[in-house]
Amino acid sequence: MEIERKWMVKGWPQDGTFPLLVSHAMRQGYISVHPTVRIREERPSDGPAEYILCFKSAGLLAREEIEFPIARENFDKLETFIGLPLIPKERRTYLLPDGLRLEVNLVDRGLDTQFMYAEIEYPTVEAAKAWKPSSVGLADYLNDEVTGLPGQSMGAYWLQTRGGVS
Numbered sequence: 001m002e003i004e005r006k007w008m009v010k011g012w013p014q015d016g017t018f019p020l021l022v023s024h025a026m027r028q029g030y031i032s033v034h035p036t037v038r039i040r041e042e043r044p045s046d047g048p049a050e051y052i053l054c055f056k057s058a059g060l061l062a063r064e065e066i067e068f069p070i071a072r073e074n075f076d077k078l079e080t081f082i083g084l085p086l087i088p089k090e091r092r093t094y095l096l097p098d099g100l101r102l103e104v105n106l107v108d109r110g111l112d113t114q115f116m117y118a119e120i121e122y123p124t125v126e127a128a129k130a131w132k133p134s135s136v137g138l139a140d141y142l143n144d145e146v147t148g149l150p151g152q153s154m155g156a157y158w159l160q161t162r163g164g165v166s
Contacts, residue, residue: 002056002065003128004121006152008144011116012104017137018094021101022046027086029079029162033155034058039070039078041086051075060148062125084162087154096120096136107154113161118142 028040036056043049051072057064070078079086090106104118118141122128133142146152 001062002121003062003123003125004119005061005128005131005145005147007118007133007142008146009104009116009118009141012092012106013094013102013138013141018096018102021093021095023093024089024091026089026091028089028154029082029084029086030155030158031078031082033159036153036155038155039075039082039086041075053078060150061128087158087162096138098136100131100136102138107157108161113157117146 023045025043025045026040028038031037031039035058036054038054038056040052040054041049042052049072051070051074053068053070053074055064055066087107088109090109092104094102094104096102100120100122102118102120104116106114106116108114120128120131122131133139150156
């Protein structure tokens with residue numbers, strides 16, 4: 001089960017505010033959006049690339065998520081099958097004082113459609129609903145929550161900018 005909240009943000013958190021755990025260069029594309037079937041290449045700054053096939057159920061705050069590692073060759077075949085440019089993302093993951101992880105993403109860097117968003121995953125729905133950005137000094141940074149708004153997923157962004165599947 002994936003339980004996460006999402007915010008639109010403007011820029012990375014200030015340097016030194018929270019420890020940076022890892023940064024990733026990513027590319028992702030969609031075979032289907034309803035239900036979500038996605039491929040993703042994740043290249044951490046400190047290691048080799050991983051290739052992932054992901055399935056997600058419907059939902060906004062909480063939804064089922066199943067991920068499988070796949071071979072690079074299969075990723076390449078699925079990318080060719082999709083036939084559209086994958087979405088490039090840069091993700092930086094920060095450790096928050098309460099032990100949660102803040103993932104900040106820069107999407108489509110340099111394009112007119114470029115934007116940034118942040119996500120935090122939680123152990124339970126109750127914990128997600130109870131958590132306040134002010135509890136870790138992020139009230140100003142995380143002030144534009146879009147968790148419950150339809151059309152704010154990366155799948156919706158894929159349809160808006162790449163077309164293709166539904």
